[in-house]
Amino acid sequence: MNPPPELDTPDAPPAGAIRGPQAALQQLDDDVNAPLEAFPTQRWLKAFGLAKIGATIFLVCFVWTIARGIGTWGNNSPVGWGFGITNFVFWIGIGHAGTLISAILYLLRQKWRTSIARFAEAMTIFAVIVALQFPMVHTGRPWLAAYWLLPLPNANGIWVNFRSPLLWDVVAVSTYALVSLMFWYTGLLPDLAVARDRAKHRVRKLVYGILSLGWKGSNRAWQHYEKAYLLFAGLSTPLVLSVHSVVSFDFAVSVVPGWHTTIFPPYFVAGAIFSGFAMVATCIIVMRKYFKLEHIITIDHLDVMNRIVLVTSLMVGYAYMMELFIAWYSGVVAERFAFMNRAMGSYGWAYAIMVTCNVLLPQLLWFRKIRRSILLMYPIVIAVNIGMWFERFVIIMTLSRDHLPSSWHDFHPTWVDYGLLVGSFGLFFTLLLLFCRFLPTVAVAESKAGMAGAQPTGGHHG
Amino acid sequence: MAKREVVGMIGLYDDPDVLISAAETVRDAGYKKWDCHTPYPVHGLDDAMGLKPSPVPYVTITAGLIGGALGMLMMWWMSAVDYPVRIGGKPYFSWQAFVPITFELFVLFAALATMGSMIFLTKLGSWASPLHDNNVMIHVVTNRYGVVLDAADEQFSEEQARALLTGTGCQDVRPLYAPEGEG
Numbered sequence: 258m259n260p261p262p263e264l265d266t267p268d269a270p271p272a273g274a275i276r277g278p279q280a281a282l283q284q285l286d287d288d289v290n291a292p293l294e295a296f297p298t299q300r301w302l303k304a305f306g307l308a309k310i311g312a313t314i315f316l317v318c319f320v321w322t323i324a325r326g327i328g329t330w331g332n333n334s335p336v337g338w339g340f341g342i343t344n345f346v347f348w349i350g351i352g353h354a355g356t357l358i359s360a361i362l363y364l365l366r367q368k369w370r371t372s373i374a375r376f377a378e379a380m381t382i383f384a385v386i387v388a389l390q391f392p393m394v395h396t397g398r399p400w401l402a403a404y405w406l407l408p409l410p411n412a413n414g415i416w417v418n419f420r421s422p423l424l425w426d427v428v429a430v431s432t433y434a435l436v437s438l439m440f441w442y443t444g445l446l447p448d449l450a451v452a453r454d455r456a457k458h459r460v461r462k463l464v465y466g467i468l469s470l471g472w473k474g475s476n477r478a479w480q481h482y483e484k485a486y487l488l489f490a491g492l493s494t495p496l497v498l499s500v501h502s503v504v505s506f507d508f509a510v511s512v513v514p515g516w517h518t519t520i521f522p523p524y525f526v527a528g529a530i531f532s533g534f535a536m537v538a539t540c541i542i543v544m545r546k547y548f549k550l551e552h553i554i555t556i557d558h559l560d561v562m563n564r565i566v567l568v569t570s571l572m573v574g575y576a577y578m579m580e581l582f583i584a585w586y587s588g589v590v591a592e593r594f595a596f597m598n599r600a601m602g603s604y605g606w607a608y609a610i611m612v613t614c615n616v617l618l619p620q621l622l623w624f625r626k627i628r629r630s631i632l633l634m635y636p637i638v639i640a641v642n643i644g645m646w647f648e649r650f651v652i653i654m655t656l657s658r659d660h661l662p663s664s665w666h667d668f669h670p671t672w673v674d675y676g677l678l679v680g681s682f683g684l685f686f687t688l689l690l691l692f693c694r695f696l697p698t699v700a701v702a703e704s705k706a707g708m709a710g711a712q713p714t715g716g717h718h719g
Numbered sequence: 720m721a722k723r724e725v726v727g728m729i730g731l732y733d734d735p736d737v738l739i740s741a742a743e744t745v746r747d748a749g750y751k752k753w754d755c756h757t758p759y760p761v762h763g764l765d766d767a768m769g770l771k772p773s774p775v776p777y778v779t780i781t782a783g784l785i786g787g788a789l790g791m792l793m794m795w796w797m798s799a800v801d802y803p804v805r806i807g808g809k810p811y812f813s814w815q816a817f818v819p820i821t822f823e824l825f826v827l828f829a830a831l832a833t834m835g836s837m838i839f840l841t842k843l844g845s846w847a848s849p850l851h852d853n854n855v856m857i858h859v860v861t862n863r864y865g866v867v868l869d870a871a872d873e874q875f876s877e878e879q880a881r882a883l884l885t886g887t888g889c890q891d892v893r894p895l896y897a898p899e900g901e902g
Contacts (some may be wrong), residue, residue, distance in 0.1 A: 282862035
């Protein structure tokens with residue numbers, strides 16, 4: 258494996274030859290690859306340890322549920338869906354910001370997205386992985402779940418019910434998970450090749466080499482690659498809108514007052530993007546500081562993200578108002594009762610948290626000073642995360658007052674419920690921290706293509 | 720050390736404008752087996768190299784339509800033919816309710832075919848390259864642009880290739896050797 262003698266020494270190009278943006282391109286590779294190439298620091302290890310504790314709690318509660326049954330949860334009749342689906346919808350929603358950034362903003366040619374796209378896409382995948390755990394564990398027998406969720410031949414000869422929104426959800430979410438994974442991996446290929454060629458150690462080179470599928474940067478490959486990337490963006494855009502619409506159908510297609518409304522699909526999609534952006538900001542603010550990427554993911558990027566949080570906050574605020582108005586305007590007694598109960602019933606406190614965190618607090622982002630101050634924006638995005646969890650909780654607690662007053666029942670979560678909720682964050686952050694450690698957190702090739710002087714100045718075809 | 724076989728010639732560039740004109744020169748010289756290696760997609764390089772448009776979109780739409788059609792067909796057969804169950808008073812073949820899954824399967828098939836055809840067309844999965852053997856891969860994935868002339872091309876000779884690349888304004892032309900033990 259000796260390199261040819263003529264070539265192994267002079268690597269630097271001849272002096273005076275540098276006219277392109279070479280130094281800046283090299284710097285970007287160095288900055289983004291630095292966390293991959295250094296030993297983990299104490300702080301990373303501490304954060305990872307904490308996340309691992311959370312993931313362990315999740316595992317314990319997962320196994321406990323399987324071993325002892327769903328009775329270990331606070332679910333009752335009429336609240337058949339408790340924390341399980343609240344967490345599911347919450348985590349699926351978190352994922353949507355990633356796809357919005359990677360697909361929709363790509364199609365809209367929003368250049369600022371390149372620095373945060375990779376990280377947000379990774380979050381999408383991890384959030385979907387976490388979300389999928391909840392329907393799985395709620396089946397009680399995950400190893401048999403495939404027979405209930407997918408049209409597989411079985412001894413009874415009967416098939417799944419394709420008219421059920423729950424089945425649409427299965428197909429939508431698993432398609433979403435797969436497509437997001439392929440989209441993300443496609444974007445990673447050139448950056449993995451960089452990590453491979455920078456690698457000093459044989460094993461490291463081998464692993465990144467295999468992961469990069471032997472990417473060589475050939476323009477004959479770039480040609481197909483770029484087309485495929487564009488197509489992935491084009492496919493993901495309607496897909497992401499369909500996924501949370503289908504999630505909302507789980508509720509809207511039922512005949513429960515307070516759920517059976519046409520506003521649900523757009524309202525859920527807006528809410529998903531809202532919570533997703535808040536979560537991206539929550540994580541990326543820490544990540545950029547910790548990995549010293551503040552010059553790549555700048556305050557301008559956070560400013561733009563805060564604007565999107567503000568806009569989507571207005572959208573969900575509008576949806577809350579419209580729900581109340583339509584409930585009143587419909588004249589349907591059950592509808593009116595459902596919404597009065599939501600706002601003032603035994604879960605009125607949750608409704609108050611929801612409105613405060615999702616509608617009132619984000620209004621502070623109208624102020625440029627607050628949008629551009631890490632210290633001031635951070636509590637707001639944290640509040641949005643909390644508020645959006647409570648939004649789903651409020652919607653599901655509608656069940657506690659159903660058609661028959663004799664069966665009314667409040668929901669009391671158990672330690673297993675809390676454990677799964679807290680643990681899901683642990684699982685999510687475990688995956689995210691591993692990602693930050695082993696894969697390039699910024700889309701390097703795409704960022705390079707947009708740098709000053711990186712493209713031909715014209716006079717040519719283009 | 721014995722003289723090793725030359726499998727190609729690479730010209731390394733630092734200016735995207737020069738790269739484009741170099742690609743045009745090589746294209747017009749009639750080379751067939753050659754390539755450009757860049758750290759990111761360079762605008763206009765496809766034209767400069769004279770590449771035909773990528774067929775990936777046709778694969779995507781075909782696979783998508785097949786996926787959607789198969790999905791609807793599957794739901795029709797399972798719900799209306801093989802084991803019909805009357806649910807909610809709806810027809811056995813209630814196609815409106817089958818639209819979401821048809822759409823998702825369109826996207827799923829289209830995406831899988833996009834990924835598959837991209838990997839196939841870009842010949843991903845093959846590791847070996849003279850660029851690795853000669854330690855120039857790091858340059859073309861980081862910050863420089865390479866034009867590689869393959870010795871398998873019928874025009875190729877060491878002198879001619881070097882002259883062609885030097886003539887495009889390249890100041891860093893290097894021969895690519897076969898890995899040891901093969902040449």
